[in-house]
Amino acid sequence: MSQTRESGQSVQPANGHLAQLASDVLAMAKQHGATEADVVVADGENLSVQIRLGSVDRLSKAREKRLGLRIFVGKRSATSSTSDFSSESLRRLVSETCTLAKAVVEDPVSGLPGADQLATDQPDLDLHDETRLDTDRQIDLAKRAEAAALASDERITNSEGADFDSSWGRVVLGNSHGFIGEYRSSSYSLAVSPVAVDPVSGSMQRDAWYDVRRKFHTLDTPEAIGREAAKRTVRRLGARKVGTKRVPVVFDQETAGSLLGNLCSAVSGYALYKGASFLGGQLGKRLAPDWFTVYDDGRMVGGLGSRPFDGEGLPTRKNTVVDKGVLTSYLLDTYSGKKLGLPSSGNASRSVGESPSVGPTNFYLTPGTCSAEDIIRGVKDGLYVTELIGFGINMVTGDYSRGAGGFWIENGELTYPVEEITIAGNLKQMFSDIEVVGSDLVFRGRIASPTLKIAEMTVAGN
Amino acid sequence: MGQLIPLDSFGVTEHDVLEALGRVKVRDVDYADLYFESCVSESVSMEESLVKRATKSISQGVGVRATAGEKTGFAYSDDLTRHDLELAADTARYIANSPGGSQPVPVPVHSRPARDLYPVPHAQADVATADRVTLLNLIDAEARRYDPRIKNVMASFNTEYKIVMVATSDGTLIGDVQPLSRLQVTCIAEDGGNRQIGSFGGGGRIGFDFYRQGDRYLNYAKEAARIAILNLSAVEAPAGVIPVVLGGGWPGILLHEAIGHGLEADFNRKKTSAFSNLLGKRVASDVCTIVDDGTLPGRRGSLNMDDEGTATARTMLIEKGMLRGYITDKLNARLLGIPLTGNGRRESYQSIVLPRMTNTFMLAGESNPEDIIKSVKRGLYAVSFGGGQVDITNGKFVFSASEAYLIEDGKVTKPVKGATLIGSGPEILTKVSMVGHDLKLDEGIGTCGKEGQSVPVGVGLPTIRIDEITVGGTQAG
Numbered sequence: 001m002s003q004t005r006e007s008g009q010s011v012q013p014a015n016g017h018l019a020q021l022a023s024d025v026l027a028m029a030k031q032h033g034a035t036e037a038d039v040v041v042a043d044g045e046n047l048s049v050q051i052r053l054g055s056v057d058r059l060s061k062a063r064e065k066r067l068g069l070r071i072f073v074g075k076r077s078a079t080s081s082t083s084d085f086s087s088e089s090l091r092r093l094v095s096e097t098c099t100l101a102k103a104v105v106e107d108p109v110s111g112l113p114g115a116d117q118l119a120t121d122q123p124d125l126d127l128h129d130e131t132r133l134d135t136d137r138q139i140d141l142a143k144r145a146e147a148a149a150l151a152s153d154e155r156i157t158n159s160e161g162a163d164f165d166s167s168w169g170r171v172v173l174g175n176s177h178g179f180i181g182e183y184r185s186s187s188y189s190l191a192v193s194p195v196a197v198d199p200v201s202g203s204m205q206r207d208a209w210y211d212v213r214r215k216f217h218t219l220d221t222p223e224a225i226g227r228e229a230a231k232r233t234v235r236r237l238g239a240r241k242v243g244t245k246r247v248p249v250v251f252d253q254e255t256a257g258s259l260l261g262n263l264c265s266a267v268s269g270y271a272l273y274k275g276a277s278f279l280g281g282q283l284g285k286r287l288a289p290d291w292f293t294v295y296d297d298g299r300m301v302g303g304l305g306s307r308p309f310d311g312e313g314l315p316t317r318k319n320t321v322v323d324k325g326v327l328t329s330y331l332l333d334t335y336s337g338k339k340l341g342l343p344s345s346g347n348a349s350r351s352v353g354e355s356p357s358v359g360p361t362n363f364y365l366t367p368g369t370c371s372a373e374d375i376i377r378g379v380k381d382g383l384y385v386t387e388l389i390g391f392g393i394n395m396v397t398g399d400y401s402r403g404a405g406g407f408w409i410e411n412g413e414l415t416y417p418v419e420e421i422t423i424a425g426n427l428k429q430m431f432s433d434i435e436v437v438g439s440d441l442v443f444r445g446r447i448a449s450p451t452l453k454i455a456e457m458t459v460a461g462n
Numbered sequence: 463m464g465q466l467i468p469l470d471s472f473g474v475t476e477h478d479v480l481e482a483l484g485r486v487k488v489r490d491v492d493y494a495d496l497y498f499e500s501c502v503s504e505s506v507s508m509e510e511s512l513v514k515r516a517t518k519s520i521s522q523g524v525g526v527r528a529t530a531g532e533k534t535g536f537a538y539s540d541d542l543t544r545h546d547l548e549l550a551a552d553t554a555r556y557i558a559n560s561p562g563g564s565q566p567v568p569v570p571v572h573s574r575p576a577r578d579l580y581p582v583p584h585a586q587a588d589v590a591t592a593d594r595v596t597l598l599n600l601i602d603a604e605a606r607r608y609d610p611r612i613k614n615v616m617a618s619f620n621t622e623y624k625i626v627m628v629a630t631s632d633g634t635l636i637g638d639v640q641p642l643s644r645l646q647v648t649c650i651a652e653d654g655g656n657r658q659i660g661s662f663g664g665g666g667r668i669g670f671d672f673y674r675q676g677d678r679y680l681n682y683a684k685e686a687a688r689i690a691i692l693n694l695s696a697v698e699a700p701a702g703v704i705p706v707v708l709g710g711g712w713p714g715i716l717l718h719e720a721i722g723h724g725l726e727a728d729f730n731r732k733k734t735s736a737f738s739n740l741l742g743k744r745v746a747s748d749v750c751t752i753v754d755d756g757t758l759p760g761r762r763g764s765l766n767m768d769d770e771g772t773a774t775a776r777t778m779l780i781e782k783g784m785l786r787g788y789i790t791d792k793l794n795a796r797l798l799g800i801p802l803t804g805n806g807r808r809e810s811y812q813s814i815v816l817p818r819m820t821n822t823f824m825l826a827g828e829s830n831p832e833d834i835i836k837s838v839k840r841g842l843y844a845v846s847f848g849g850g851q852v853d854i855t856n857g858k859f860v861f862s863a864s865e866a867y868l869i870e871d872g873k874v875t876k877p878v879k880g881a882t883l884i885g886s887g888p889e890i891l892t893k894v895s896m897v898g899h900d901l902k903l904d905e906g907i908g909t910c911g912k913e914g915q916s917v918p919v920g921v922g923l924p925t926i927r928i929d930e931i932t933v934g935g936t937q938a939g
Binding site for chain 2: 055077089093103204
């Protein structure tokens with residue numbers, strides 16, 4: 001969660017206060033008959049500015065706090081959350097949550113992780129930056145990024161704006177085994193979304209570029225982000241449909257990341273035990289070529305998905321999800337692990353107020369040696385995909401059919417932009433049909449992939 | 463009439479509100495408002511025949527906003543003390559050029575919405591957990607009874623009870639109680655190695671009785687099971703440009719994606735919509751008339767008032783194919799000099815107001831639905847969809863069928879696997895050649911996302927024929 005406050009003012013409780021609050025709530029839960037419980041408390045602040053055509057369009061600041069509680073009464077459980085931290089309100093919440101837990105049925109698999117599994121070390125993963133940007137500074141950075149986009153091509157005549165967001169937050173997790181953990185994190189992001197007009201047809205195209213980092217000083221310059229946004233927008237002008245056919249498809253970093261996100265969903269313990277993933281029963285089986293390796297690394301220093309412990313207090317770690325083409329690990333928390341007869345992989349993710357689910361930390365495909373240009377050069381007639389839209393993925397079957405935009409490749413060169421087409425296949429087949437992976441791995445989120453090429457998919461257009 | 467919400471339900475006084483409004487409404491500020499919200503949401507869910515999850519969430523807070531020209535300043539707090547209100551007001555007015563010099567604002571007239579579209583007594587909205595559990599257990603049994611190949615049933619029942627209060631610098635103080643619930647069933651069918659999924663559900667701003675009327679909840683279970691079983695025998699979807707017949711109800715998501723978003727006033731003010739400058743021009747065939755209507759009783763997308771305190775309305779978007787209007791909030795209506803339509807919505811006190819749809823649907827036409835299907839030699843008949851998405855600027859939209867069939871020689875034949883339809887917003891409705899007399903609104907499950915904010919919406923459609931659209935299957939030729 002994100003929140004906000006004027007820098008310099010100290011409205012937040014002193015350090016240790018949230019941990020004390022968590023302990024107090026755990027004690028209340030015990031008094032109300034909970035046999036086990038855990039509590040997550042998050043607070044933070046957020047400042048976001050949006051510039052459009054050189055002036056401030058929107059400015060937003062906030063400060064937030066929220067407490068989430070999970071209670072077990074034997075094998076029954078319920079979760080709750082509130083933003084009201086007064087002791088009377090918390091007491092009522094605890095009592096209502098216990099009542100709620102008693103109203104549902106016993107789930108033999110439910111419960112906290114074993115005390116011996118909880119994190120004992122809480123390494124500093126360098127997730128927090130003290131740099132507080134004041135409002136004027138953020139406005140200036142966003143203005144510079146948008147100005148760079150507008151200045152880089154005369155066909156860029158309009159803009160959806162440039163956004164600079166910064167946020168700082170703190171998470172405390174405690175449970176009735178006596179575990180208490182805390183970490184702080186920050187993030188800074190800058191995004192620009194220019195609009196270009198085709199001087200001939202008058203038709204418009206929009207695209208965007210962005211960067212997001214835990215450390216302010218590692219963020220790309222506003223000018224670099226603005227220029228890249230402009231480049232990506234202008235190159236879409238004059239896009240057209242293409243005929244329906246089966247061709248090789250090259251996914252750029254962004255769209256390849258989306259494909260890897262589909263893999264991440266398919267290896268989630270919850271989808272698997274419900275029979276809702278096409279990768280059910282595939283552990284130990286070949287998924288992709290033998291140079292294809294995927295990691296989920298919760299302890300990457302400064303990583304956008306890094307954290308010292310997971311949403312249940314287990315230590316995070318580096319898991320090999322796909323090892324040389326073979327599926328070697330699912331992403332699991334305690335519950336989904338038990339359902340599948342496997343230990344947790346330390347991937348419990350917790351949004352305050354929900355029971356744990358499973359999520360990636362830093363989930364990525366290891367890079368190969370080819371540049372993106374080399375991969376494109378190797379295609380005689382095919383599609384380079386730079387945008388995917390819609391939700392046409394059936395995780396149960398792996399059937400895949402999404403709206404796409406990008407460029408047509410002829411004899412190893414990008415020729416003209418294409419739009420209003422779909423690409424279709426089946427994810428299982430698509431992963432096994434990956435022919436090349438690029439060298440261009442960059443993290444702009446929790447999930448990242450280099451450019452990759454799939455041997456053949458159905459492109460539908462005219 | 464709607465209810466008169468007392469200010470002290472938020473623990474603030476009229477004096478606090480006036481002070482905060484005065485503080486934020488400095489000279490350069492055109493408009494300011496405070497939005498108080500308190501929301502309790504509860505969810506119970508079932509899987510593997512066990513009702514094993516229950517959650518409850520309580521949130522309360524205030525959002526403070528100032529607009530000056532095109533600028534919006536915004537702050538929110540989950541504490542409602544005078545100090546927090548002042549802090550938020552100071553932040554929101556930061557966008558004004560000359561922050562000093564608070565202005566007196568008119569003492570707001572405390573009022574209630576002119577109508578009550580969802581008069582659900584609190585006792586009815588506050589469903590006992592035991593009743594929810596019973597309902598979900600019966601759903602599980604019903605879905606499994608439908609066919610032994612149903613291997614898993616997942617169902618969830620969610621309710622939300624929201625009380626909102628808007629105080630504006632133009633002298634309004636108005637509140638609303640907004641109940642909302644949804645029951646969703648998903649079945650997984652398995653036959654040999656073939657596994658398929660089917661989902662169905664419904665809801666609205668209604669009480670618990672709604673689900674029991676005519677055994678509606680059991681029908682949701684049967685429908686989810688039927689779709690999952692049907693998909694076991696589905697064939698690959700065709701790829702290429704073919705005629706498509708859309709069934710009534712939820713396929714109205716086409717209007718929401720292809721047309722609705724492009725007619726939201728913010729995109730048109732910024733001239734970043736493919737529909738910018740098309741007011742008064744033809745954007746659909748003359749059999750198409752489309753409205754956005756927030757005034758339908760009990761519907762998921764309906765509201766007594768929008769989140770700026772404006773009464774919702776029925777807004778003509780497209781009349782016999784001609785673009786007639788945009789949907790607006792206060793900021794965009796003022797800047798564009800066009801009518802205020804009561805579509806200023808926000809996900810919560812933590813989000814800013816944006817022009818958003820309510821219930822968007824096409825009015826019934828004159829064709830017989832059977833004749834529409836008979837008119838197609840080879841095409842697709844799509845009756846239910848998953849999600850959709852649109853690129854506002856170039857107008858390209860996609861949406862994915864979750865239940866669709868081939869039409870061969872005027873007859874509905876084999877079910878096909880999830881086909882994606884892709885087209886261009888300003889063009890697609892010009893290809894609508896037949897509109898059925900069978901207008902149907904959806905079951906009440908829609909949620910629309912924009913700029914990271916989710917709001918409940920409704921859609922509706924009669925059976926229509928689209929002469930050509932690109933279908934993105936795997937079967938080329």
